[in-house]
Structures are given as C-alpha cells and as structure tokens.
Amino acid sequence: MNDFKNSDHIVETRGLIKFFGKKSVVHKLNLKVPCGGIFGFLGPNGAGKSTTIKMILGLLRPTSGSIKVFGMKLQEHRQKILQRVGYLPENPILYEKMRVIDYIRYMARLHKVRGDLRKKSLEILDFFGIARQSFSQCRELSAGQRQRVGLAQAFVHDPEFVILDEPTTNLDPLGRLQVFEKLRQLVEEKEKTIFISSHILPEIERLCDHLGILSEGKLVAAGSMASFVAHATDKEYVIIVDRPTELYHDLRPLPNIIDLEEKEFQIVVQVKPHQEHQFKKQLLEIILEKNYQLKAFKPLYTPIEKTFIDALGIRSKRDLENVNE
DSSP, X not given: OOSOTTOSEEEEEEEEEEEETXXXXXXEEXXXXXXXXXXXXXOOTXXXXXXXXXXXXXXXXXXXXXXXXXXXXHHHHHHHHHTTEEEEOSSOOOOTTSBHHHHHHHXXXXXXXXXXXXXXXXXXXXHTTOGGGTTSBGGGOOHHHHHXXXXXXXXXXXXXXXXXXXXXXXXXXXXXXXXXHHHHHHHHHHOOEEEEEOSOHHHHHHHOSEEXXXXXXXXXXXXXXXXXXXXXXXXXXXXXXXXXXXXXXHHTTOTTEEEEEEETTEEEEEEOTTOHHHHXXXXXXXXXXXXXXXXXXXXXXXXXXXXXXXXXXXOSHHHHHTOOO
C-alpha cells in the first residue's frame, strides 16, 4: 500500500513559513509526523495549528518552505496525495437536504471508491455509531450526530492518513470514549496514521502516541508520548488535609518553597527545582508531628499538562492564569 518505505515519516515539513500580510503565522516549521499511530497537535489559540493543517492539505500555499506527504512533494503530487488522505474540519459542512447515506455515498464517489457504495456507506456509518440516522436528512441531525457523520466521510475511502481537527467537538463523554476506541481500532487493525488537532489535553494524553506542540507558529516540543511522560518533572503539588490553614502556616517557613497558596480548602505549593525529594520528606514530618489527616497529595498537572506548560514557558500556576488564549 505505502510507496514511502524508505521514510519513517508520513508528513515532513521543512522551513515552513506562512505570512498573512505582514503577520507571521507559521515560522520555520520543521514538523515530522511518524508513520503509524496517532499524532497529537497541540497549541494555544492562534498558535498556527489550523494554518499548518491547511498547508499540509494544500488548501493554503506556504510563503516558503516545503511539504512532503508519503515522501512526495505536495506541490507536485497534490492530487495523488489527497486520494490517500481523509480530513475532518472542526465544523463539518454537510449538504443539509441530503439523506446521510446519500451524502456519504456522494463523498465516496468523489474519492473514486469502487464497489457497492451503498453497502460501504452503511458500514462506515455503523462503525461510527450513526447507522440509525442513515436515512435522515443531514439538517435533522444533532451536533454530535453531525460530528459522527463527519468522521464517517473522512474514512469512507479507506485513507492511509487522516487529519482530524477537534474530532470530539459536540460529543458527550460517552460519545468521546466510543470515538477514541474506534480511532485506536483503526490504527491497530488497519495501520492508519491519524493526525489530531485538539484543545483537550486529557484527550490527547489518553489517545496519542506522538505529540507536537506549537506556539506562536513555532514547534516548541515534539516526540513520543512515552518520552514526555517519562521526563515530566513535578514541581507543583496539590495538598488536601483536614486543617489546610494550619498546614499553610506550617509550610511557609520551608526554604525550598517558591510559592504557596491556600485556595478552596486545598494548598497549592511550588517547589524549587531539584528539591522535590527534600520537600516531600519535610512535608511528611510535619504531617506526622501535627497529626494532620492527609486526604490527597498529587501533582498539580498531569504529565501532558506539565509538558504543555513547560513548552510554552509557563513557570507557575499564576503565570498560567495570566495566559490570554
């Protein structure tokens, strides 16, 4: 199926730059998306994620730089490349008066899918849990149902590489879990490569194998999810005890604390780098000495949240609250 066996990357950009007028939106972007698995694309609003996606799809022309997909230059082989790519925009646009099955069958014809298109359309609609609405008009669908139809059209032609922009928008928690399982199934059983742009950090952490973080048009972090989790260092913690105000005053004199805050019956503490072990030892001694009932002690951020804020240069919870997205 693949004709790029000599490459480990399904997408590779080099020195990618995009200006809108005098404003630089993407700046010297060198992005590599590994072949196979799910790649998460993160960044604050305005970081350049959507612009990058549109350039990878050939919907926007770069100001400069190069893009390869399947080892082929996008500018020279766009039509051939896009035959093997699926795409779900953040807000899927459906033909409102069409029945769902007719819309999916129409999209299959556009992608030159062969065989029984009605059968294939019903199968992909069933796969994404929207088969019951197959004969409803698109305008009759709820927001979550429209999202599932959008997913079905992205995969109807059995693409090798699929770009999903906020794929779980408008889905309820159960719907998100169901979509997660389907995407993982497609990766594991059909060896798809899926590129997901999302604002939901726990979603990315749960689902993705690789990660790229964009900030102000620049790639500030990239690698495997496992490596990010392994190297995440905790410097901020949440402590919940029965007498938080008393513990707050007991912790204030400790020399290894940068910042300390009591908020909503819990304590948030920021510890100096490389002094986490010493702090934990002192905290335990205080808890035992004063007989506090420790109800929770945990990092303030999950590994992916910590990776994200570190990549953006955010140093503390207070700094995070001042970020304007």
